[in-house]
Amino acid sequence: MPNTTIYHIDVNSAFLSWSADYFLREHMTDTDIRTIPAVIGGDESMRHGIVLAKSTSAKKFGVKTGEPLIRAREKCPGLKVFPPNHKLYTQRSREFITLLKSVAPKVEQYSIDEAFCDMSGTENLYGNLVDYADSLRERIYRELRFTVNIGVSVNKLLAKMASDFEKPDKTHTLFPEEIPAKMWPLPVRELFFVGKSTEKKLRTLGIRTIGDLAACDPALLSSHFHKQGLTIWNYANGRDLESVTGHDSANKGYSSETTLAADMTDPETAKIILLSLAETVAARIRADKAYISVVGVTLVTCEFEKYSHQKSLFSPTNITEEIYHTAVELFAQMWKKEPIRLIGLSTSKATSDQTYQYDLFHKDQYERLSKLNSALDSIRDKYGSGAVKRACFLKEED
DSSP states (O other): EEESEEEEEEEHHHHHHHHHHHHHTTOOOOSSSGGSSSSEESSSSSSOOOOOOOHHHHHHTOOOOOOOOHHHHHHHHHHHEEEOHHHHHHHHHHHHHHHHHTOEEEEEEEETEEEEEETTTTTTHHHSSHHHHHHHHHHHHHHSOOOEEEEESSSSSHHHHHHSSSSSOEEEEEOOGHHHHTTTSSSSGTTTTHHHHHHHHHTTTTTOOOHHHSOOHHHHHHHTTTHHHHHHHHHHTOOOOOOOOOOOOHOEEEEEEEEEEEOOOOOHHHHHHHHHHHHHHHHHHHHHHHOOOOEEEEEEEEEEOOHHHHHHHHEEEEOOHHHHHHHHHHHHHHOOOOOOEEEEEEOOOBBOOOOOOOOTTTTTHHHHHHHHHHHHHHHHHHHOGOOOOOHHHHHHHH
16 A cells, blocks of 8 residues: 555535435435436526536436536436525535544545545554545445545545546545556546646647546647646646645635536626525535635636635625625636636635624615525525525526
8 A cells, every 4th residue: 555545535416415315304205316317406497507416317318517407408308406405515515524534634625525535644543545445435325325436546636536437436546556557548538627628729739548648748738738738747647746735624714616517608607606606605604603704716717727816895794695796796807708617616714703894775785685594594404495595596597
């Protein structure tokens, strides 16, 4: 075994899986929606929005995460669509991370449904760490009732690549000596952060597989892709110097991000994604009885360029709408109409101080939205997300 062992643990179809378990536990249905063509992404009566998660059966029809619901329904006429329950997802994510922290020396939450664990030095405690990954995967299913994929390697990049191999409920390794057999034959599009635009340019250079990219002259790549060229060349050769931080996200604020299944060029789709992220982040803030005073948005383009803007708010808040509208404002300021591969929403300067500085025009609006947010949280906690849906969310889906 190598001296450094990293796990990347990814919940299989997290939103759909967590909703399925909730429906069964609350006796809302006798059917496990993981076993039928189903997605999370909107009300059954709606024909807008995007697919946030899909079942294995839906995947067989060609349904993809991130695509419009109307297109998914065209591919699968009998598709069942269920609205997201962000409060539930936040709760299940916390349970997931809490379990990981009970077994791993360092845990870095990468998104709401995935995390890196640095397991280095735990061999004396757990034995063979590849075998232990299987045991951990089984424990997660036994205690939390959802499946995960676990990728095992010596760094974060290779662990993440490994976890994306065959799904669901699998453990895969991708150690350096396995790269030629397991990673290099894959299409270059499968390499982390190689989007459609980059793939197209690489193909014009005769680069079709990750192995082709690994064998390419890095100077040639730099001349065509600038700093991204050297980055993806290192990735293709399995090199990643970023370590697992082990920082508690609560210490930094609250954030959520999503890597899109396809490059995003539509600002209306971006707004839907930002609203979903705002719902998730704001629910976590309110659950901790906290308030934030800075909102930030991060965009990563298909060319691997990263942009981040942030804005200080007039007063600390935990209101979904305030966070969302600030995020939309930031997005409009920074987006250069380039295809987007990742969208992230972050908040910082968290405080327990609920003092709000009202201005003359917004006092009534703030109080109304605060009561509305609290009411929605309570109703969703008790009856599930299908009981009520935000008017602003429906408005953005129209």
